[in-house]
Amino acid sequence: MYKIAIIYASRYGATKEIAEKMEENAQAADVDVSLVDVKNTFKLDLTAFDGVVVGGGIQIGKIPSSLRKFLKKKRAVLNLFKNNFGVFLVCGTAKDPAGVETAKEKYLTPLLTKYDLKPGTTAVFGGVFDLRLNSRFGKLKSGLIRKMLAEEGPKKYDLNGMNDFRDWATINRWFEAYLSNFTGFIRKQSPDPDEIKGASKN
Numbered sequence: 001m002y003k004i005a006i007i008y009a010s011r012y013g014a015t016k017e018i019a020e021k022m023e024e025n026a027q028a029a030d031v032d033v034s035l036v037d038v039k040n041t042f043k044l045d046l047t048a049f050d051g052v053v054v055g056g057g058i059q060i061g062k063i064p065s066s067l068r069k070f071l072k073k074k075r076a077v078l079n080l081f082k083n084n085f086g087v088f089l090v091c092g093t094a095k096d097p098a099g100v101e102t103a104k105e106k107y108l109t110p111l112l113t114k115y116d117l118k119p120g121t122t123a124v125f126g127g128v129f130d131l132r133l134n135s136r137f138g139k140l141k142s143g144l145i146r147k148m149l150a151e152e153g154p155k156k157y158d159l160n161g162m163n164d165f166r167d168w169a170t171i172n173r174w175f176e177a178y179l180s181n182f183t184g185f186i187r188k189q190s191p192d193p194d195e196i197k198g199a200s201k202n
């Protein structure tokens with residue numbers, strides 16, 4: 001059974017929900033999966049996994065600093081996973097196909113270059129603009145986003161509601177492809193318990 005870690009950093013929850021969906025899909029595919037907030041990766045042994053997926057949400061052009069630190073510290077081991085290393089970003093810019101290309105240029109490529117990351121697969125997904133009264137963005141940030149979106153033209157967004165640009169079919173397809181491209185077991189294989197028992201008898 002393959003064993004993978006899905007490590008995410010999410011300020012407002014959109015990336016977390018995507019990571020949770022991937023966890024669900026991995027379980028349905030009989031993959032042993034650990035879903036981990038990057039803040040809890042201090043003692044995580046990446047060599048215990050066959051694959052790692054890392055995801056982060058963008059704010060003012062950046063993923064959370066916790067994820068930046070993780071990528072900087074772990075890049076060598078992450079790159080060892082090759083095909084089995086996936087990276088995805090979540091942002092407002094990627095709300096439509098043209099935006100996905102822009103977001104790749106603006107956020108993904110510079111991130112991979114900066115941390116010298118060589119994932120086998122990458123994706124940028126549309127995120128969420130939650131402009132409801134009790135949004136996790138808070139009043140100030142909601143106000144700023146509302147103003148920015150209003151400039152894009154009338155009736156494009158619900159300026160007092162939920163604007164969810166996550167395309168679940170695309171997200172599921174990407175993750176399915178990631179799993180289907182798996183290249184063998186990478187984790188250090190622990191000895192078979194039966195072999196150990198047999199060895200002690202002789």
Ligand SMILES: Cc1cc2nc3c(=O)[nH]c(=O)nc-3n(C[C@H](O)[C@H](O)[C@H](O)COP(=O)(O)O)c2cc1C
Pocket residue numbers: 009010011012013014015016056057058059060061062090091092093094103126127128129130137141145
């Ligand atoms: C204050 C703020 C700044 C943002 N800045 C950007 C940005 O620079 N580029 C972008 O594409 N999306 C931006 N977004 C949209 C977020 O990427 C989007 O809400 C995403 O779903 C956040 O992911 P998270 O919920 O996992 O943190 C911003 C959102 C907020 C609230």
